[in-house]
Amino acid sequence: MDSTKMASTEPNVYLFVPNLIGYARVILMFVAFYFMTNPDMYHVTVVCYLLSQLLDAFDGHAARLLGQTSKLGAMLDQLTDRCSTLGLVMALGLLYRDWFFFFQCYAVLDIASHWLHLTAAHYSGATSHKQIDLSSNPVLYYYYQNRTVLFSMCAGNELFFASLYLLFFSEGPNFGGYSLFRSVVIVCAPVMAIKSVISLVQLLAAAKKHRYCRH
Numbered sequence: 001m002d003s004t005k006m007a008s009t010e011p012n013v014y015l016f017v018p019n020l021i022g023y024a025r026v027i028l029m030f031v032a033f034y035f036m037t038n039p040d041m042y043h044v045t046v047v048c049y050l051l052s053q054l055l056d057a058f059d060g061h062a063a064r065l066l067g068q069t070s071k072l073g074a075m076l077d078q079l080t081d082r083c084s085t086l087g088l089v090m091a092l093g094l095l096y097r098d099w100f101f102f103f104q105c106y107a108v109l110d111i112a113s114h115w116l117h118l119t120a121a122h123y124s125g126a127t128s129h130k131q132i133d134l135s136s137n138p139v140l141y142y143y144y145q146n147r148t149v150l151f152s153m154c155a156g157n158e159l160f161f162a163s164l165y166l167l168f169f170s171e172g173p174n175f176g177g178y179s180l181f182r183s184v185v186i187v188c189a190p191v192m193a194i195k196s197v198i199s200l201v202q203l204l205a206a207a208k209k210h211r212y213c214r215h
Helices: 003-009 017-035 042-066 071-095 097-123 138-145 147-169 180-212
Strands: none
Touching (some): 017 042, 042 071, 042 147, 071 147, 097 180, 138 147, 138 180
């Protein structure tokens, strides 16, 4: 059979529904970045940022439901996650200058741990970075295999940084003497701390795995 005819019958991975959702996430991310340091547009920033993060919960479901999983989608998803969080953390470093070193450390840990984890999964032959052996690392196993845990940790982490951003401009609605944005920051701070510990565990586990991978 003519190879050109075979190629024409193959689905266009760039037009997979999950990848279209991924493109929308990227657009929303850049809109949020553009307005991020504008004090008059912080509402637009947060809406676009959180909507981009929320869509992350749908692209994976769409991929499995439609049978449209792809390496492009997986990498696009990871890159958007890391870049969007990095952009917000950079803005927070400008707004909360006394905490700039903390935000720098968080960004480095987040990027390094996920990059090393992805490359370790690739070199070990795993079909997904979420493919974790229970016996090798129970922490990462339950983190990645339990969707409720994964969603709760990611959502709590994003809400912490988004609310911290909002808190710089406003206390938000007041309920019973408690401001909404400050309350969310306080409630979600432990989630952010736990996720950071998990990132450190992931970094160390991936570094150990690289020792036994044949590159």
